Amino acid sequence: DSQMTQSPSSLSASVGDRITITCRSTHDISISLNWYQHKPGKAPKLLIYDASSLQSGVPARFSGSGSGTHFTLTISSLQPEDFATYYCQQTYNTPLAFGGGTKVEIK
Amino acid sequence: EVQLVESGGGLVQPGRSLRLSCVGSGFMFDDYAIHWVRQAPGKGLQWISGISWNSGHIAYADSLRGRFTISRDNAKNSLYLQINSLRAEDTAVYYCAKGSNRRSRVTGGFFDYWGQGALVTVSS
Numbered sequence: 001d002s003q004m005t006q007s008p009s010s011l012s013a014s015v016g017d018r019i020t021i022t023c024r025s026t027h028d029i030s031i032s033l034n035w036y037q038h039k040p041g042k043a044p045k046l047l048i049y050d051a052s053s054l055q056s057g058v059p060a061r062f063s064g065s066g067s068g069t070h071f072t073l074t075i076s077s078l079q080p081e082d083f084a085t086y087y088c089q090q091t092y093n094t095p096l097a098f099g100g101g102t103k104v105e106i107k
Numbered sequence: 108e109v110q111l112v113e114s115g116g117g118l119v120q121p122g123r124s125l126r127l128s129c130v131g132s133g134f135m136f137d138d139y140a141i142h143w144v145r146q147a148p149g150k151g152l153q154w155i156s157g158i159s160w161n162s163g164h165i166a167y168a169d170s171l172r173g174r175f176t177i178s179r180d181n182a183k184n185s186l187y188l189q190i191n192s193l194r195a196e197d198t199a200v201y202y203c204a205k206g207s208n209r210r211s212r213v214t215g216g217f218f219d220y221w222g223q224g225a226l227v228t229v230s231s
Contacts, residue, residue: 001169034217036152043202043221044144044152050217087152091214094157094166096142101151 002027002090006099012107017078021102023071023088032092035064035073038101039084047086048073078104109133109220111141111203116225119193127225129186129203134220137181140164140206140213143188144221145199153199156188157206157213164212193229200224 003026031051036044048064061076088099115127142157156177176189207216
């Protein structure tokens with residue numbers, strides 16, 4: 001099983017800050033890594049797929065990188081609507097798995 | 108417009124069974140894998156199970172295999188999740204989500220559309 005570990009589990013940041021979230025897999029998952037944004041009471045929203053491809057309609061301040069076992073999600077300039085919880089997900093093999101989540105809060 | 112709508116949630120006593128449903132519209136339902144994901148109160152997203160377009164590939168989270176059964180009826184554009192012997196720790200919002208790759212197995216791609224979720228509360 002490819003288990004996913006995200007860090008940090010939470011962070012406080014200000015509007016305009018650049019933030020980076022890390023996701024590590026216990027096994028090589030190539031680029032089968034996706035990032036989602038989740039807000040309370042809403043369905044999760046796909047941001048990045050295949051490690052670095054930006055989903056249509058998602059602002060360019062979001063970017064992803066990595067391959068194998070180490071991945072990152074970067075928000076270049078945090079906006080008020082970006083305060084949410086972010087999850088990585090591997091779809092390389094079963095069981096599929098999400099990371100534990102990173103809650104981004106307002107400083 | 109792609110839509111996924113879950114139903115069947117509610118308050119259930121421990122030990123009882125429950126079947127959740129998810130109806131898809133706005134896309135060729137029988138061409139895509141569909142998944143179940145849940146979020147318990149204060150916890151993160153947990154993938155439960157996925158089923159391929161033709162039910163030929165089914166997979167479950169290791170910790171949930173045995174009490175959970177996924178199935179689909181493409182003629183009704185419907186996905187199901189049967190949960191037996193419900194426990195308090197099964198209390199969660201249950202989402203169905205559409206896989207992105209046409210006519211593929213459960214693996215690969217991403218979840219491009221999600222339902223709004225169905226709340227299941229297990230309590231006496």
